[in-house]
Amino acid sequence: MTDLSKAGPMLEVTDLGHTYQGKDGAHDAIDALGFSVGAGELVCVVGPSGCGKSTLLRTIAGLVRPSRGAVSLHGSPVDGVPADLAVVFQDYSRSLFPWLSVQRNVEFPLRGLARAERASRAAEALASVGLDKAGRKYPWQLSGGMQQRVAIARALAYRPALLLMDEPFASVDAQTRFELEDLLLRVRREQDTTVLLVTHDIDESVYLGDRVLVLSKSPATVVAELTVDLGAERDQITTRASEEFVELRARVAGLLQGVPQQRSVPVEH
Amino acid sequence: MRLLKEAGQRWVVFAVAVLVWELLARAADDVFFPPPTTIAEAAGELWFSPLFGEHVVPGVGRMLAGFATAAVVGVALGVLLGRSATAMAYLSPAFTFIRSIPPPLLVPFFAATIGVTSMQLPTIAFGALWPVLLNTVDGARSVDATKVETARAFRLSRAQWLLGVVLPSALPKVFAGLRLSLSIALVLMVISELIGSLNGVGNQLVQAQRDYALPAMWAWIVLLGILGYLFNTLLLLAERRALAWQPGHSPEAKTLATGG
Numbered sequence: 001m002t003d004l005s006k007a008g009p010m011l012e013v014t015d016l017g018h019t020y021q022g023k024d025g026a027h028d029a030i031d032a033l034g035f036s037v038g039a040g041e042l043v044c045v046v047g048p049s050g051c052g053k054s055t056l057l058r059t060i061a062g063l064v065r066p067s068r069g070a071v072s073l074h075g076s077p078v079d080g081v082p083a084d085l086a087v088v089f090q091d092y093s094r095s096l097f098p099w100l101s102v103q104r105n106v107e108f109p110l111r112g113l114a115r116a117e118r119a120s121r122a123a124e125a126l127a128s129v130g131l132d133k134a135g136r137k138y139p140w141q142l143s144g145g146m147q148q149r150v151a152i153a154r155a156l157a158y159r160p161a162l163l164l165m166d167e168p169f170a171s172v173d174a175q176t177r178f179e180l181e182d183l184l185l186r187v188r189r190e191q192d193t194t195v196l197l198v199t200h201d202i203d204e205s206v207y208l209g210d211r212v213l214v215l216s217k218s219p220a221t222v223v224a225e226l227t228v229d230l231g232a233e234r235d236q237i238t239t240r241a242s243e244e245f246v247e248l249r250a251r252v253a254g255l256l257q258g259v260p261q262q263r264s265v266p267v268e269h
Numbered sequence: 270m271r272l273l274k275e276a277g278q279r280w281v282v283f284a285v286a287v288l289v290w291e292l293l294a295r296a297a298d299d300v301f302f303p304p305p306t307t308i309a310e311a312a313g314e315l316w317f318s319p320l321f322g323e324h325v326v327p328g329v330g331r332m333l334a335g336f337a338t339a340a341v342v343g344v345a346l347g348v349l350l351g352r353s354a355t356a357m358a359y360l361s362p363a364f365t366f367i368r369s370i371p372p373p374l375l376v377p378f379f380a381a382t383i384g385v386t387s388m389q390l391p392t393i394a395f396g397a398l399w400p401v402l403l404n405t406v407d408g409a410r411s412v413d414a415t416k417v418e419t420a421r422a423f424r425l426s427r428a429q430w431l432l433g434v435v436l437p438s439a440l441p442k443v444f445a446g447l448r449l450s451l452s453i454a455l456v457l458m459v460i461s462e463l464i465g466s467l468n469g470v471g472n473q474l475v476q477a478q479r480d481y482a483l484p485a486m487w488a489w490i491v492l493l494g495i496l497g498y499l500f501n502t503l504l505l506l507a508e509r510r511a512l513a514w515q516p517g518h519s520p521e522a523k524t525l526a527t528g529g
């Protein structure tokens with residue numbers, strides 16, 4: 001944790017821009033985005049709704065070829081989906097395969113492993129998100145929050161070097177959310193996973209992140225990059241009550257609110 | 270229970286219809302419309318005679334073989350073509366053209382090119398291919414975008430992608446196609462046998478017609494109805510099993526899914 005700054009950047013995003021070509025004209029989703037993430041770091045991305053956060057994750061995952069700029073992973077440019085990467089999609093419900101049981105959904109991407117190893121990894125991941133009893137059910141038999149946890153379990157079982165998460169805790173209740181946040185911190189520490197996590201929740205971004213990237217309104221650019229000096233050990237009660245936490249969260253909120261003010265021109269007569 | 274009761278009610282209507290038919294046929298006393306009891310008598314003799322082995326078995330065998338060929342080729346080709354926009358752009362005009370030809374019109378063509386005695390199976394296979402092929406293409410095309418991205422993000426193998434994602438996504442459409450293909454296969458079985466087959470139910474039907482053996486003719490027609498009903502039911506059962514994962518697909522699906 002402490003020597004993270006010395007580690008070379010695992011992920012480097014330079015001058016990244018993407019324009020969607022639609023029937024009703026072109027739409028700039030992100031523009032001139034630049035930042036880097038060190039190996040083992042957990043970076044949170046916050047930004048207004050529709051600003052292009054999911055687009056950013058898609059380009060990093062190699063699912064979308066960006067219109068401008070470059071993404072490089074371990075120093076080599078991303079061209080297609082890199083190995084050792086897992087994504088928790090925002091649309092978690094559709095990203096699960098309805099014809100597979102929950103257990104099979106989690107096992108499905110674990111290629112090249114022995115049958116028993118796949119099963120035990122999936123069972124372990126499901127247990128870690130509190131779904132040890134749901135393995136034989138089908139996704140549609142679970143609540144939205146439970147489905148979201150299946151999607152998280154699937155990504156964890158994959159044991160990626162880089163984990164991209166798009167609002168992964170949006171549909172779970174507050175208590176489960178706290179537990180999943182702590183699970184993520186623990187997994188990250190134990191497996192040395194690098195995490196880039198998009199969230200709507202300002203508190204969450206500060207609680208989880210080593211750094212917080214604040215994005216502007218569409219097309220998204222990086223407004224600010226805050227370092228979170230809360231240490232490696234975090235606690236849902238004491239960390240959130242600490243002065244540093246409260247101050248950081250106020251800064252993120254201010255930056256987010258500041259975004260529209262910078263852009264809009266007051267018209268008064 | 271509720272289903273059994275519903276099925277029972279449906280059979281009540283059927284039984285009443287047969288009864289009315291019996292009364293009307295007896296009242297009319299027309300050789301062309303023998304009453305069901307007379308047909309049943311003829312059926313009892315014909316169905317349990319060596320004719321069954323000589324005609325029904327080979328005819329149905331060809332039908333099933335043709336249908337199976339169409340199903341395998343149609344599903345395999347459909348999954349591959351459905352995921353290739355370029356291939357479909359080139360092929361879809363030809364497909365639309367072929368699809369709009371009524372399948373029975375193929376019979377004279379196959380009879381001329383392959384020969385009347387051996388064209389039955391290829392005719393059935395070719396005619397039954399199109400519904401399952403085109404429906405599979407349709408289903409394979411419409412894999413949900415998030416699932417496409419999920420498959421790519423986890424770098425699924427090509428086999429996992431085609432068999433584990435595309436095929437199950439297309440499965441509801443595949444079965445819709447298979448049902449159409451089955452009814453076409455049944456129709457083509459009889460029609461191709463009417464023309465000049467050495468055996469088959471169609472062959473016996475023509476034979477009975479030439480002999481003015483109306484009860485026998487009706488007996489074969491009833492047998493065709495029973496066969497059609499039987500194979501449709503079997504296909505429906507297969508569909509229920511294969512689509513048991515679908516939410517609310519059938520009561521059976523629910524018990525299967527919960528492992529009960």
Ligand SMILES: Nc1ncnc2c1ncn2[C@@H]1O[C@H](COP(=O)(O)OP(=O)(O)OP(=O)(O)O)[C@@H](O)[C@H]1O
Nearest residue numbers: 020022027029048049050051052053054055056090
């Ligand atoms: N496939 C697409 N084609 C065209 N436009 C798209 C596509 N995907 C996203 N967009 C547009 O790009 C913009 C950014 O979308 P994106 O999903 O990246 O935003 P987001 O920040 O993730 O939003 P949210 O907070 O709601 O998840 C939106 O205006 C959206 O309408």
Ligand SMILES: [Mg+2]
Nearest residue numbers: 053054090166
């Ligand atoms: Mg999004």
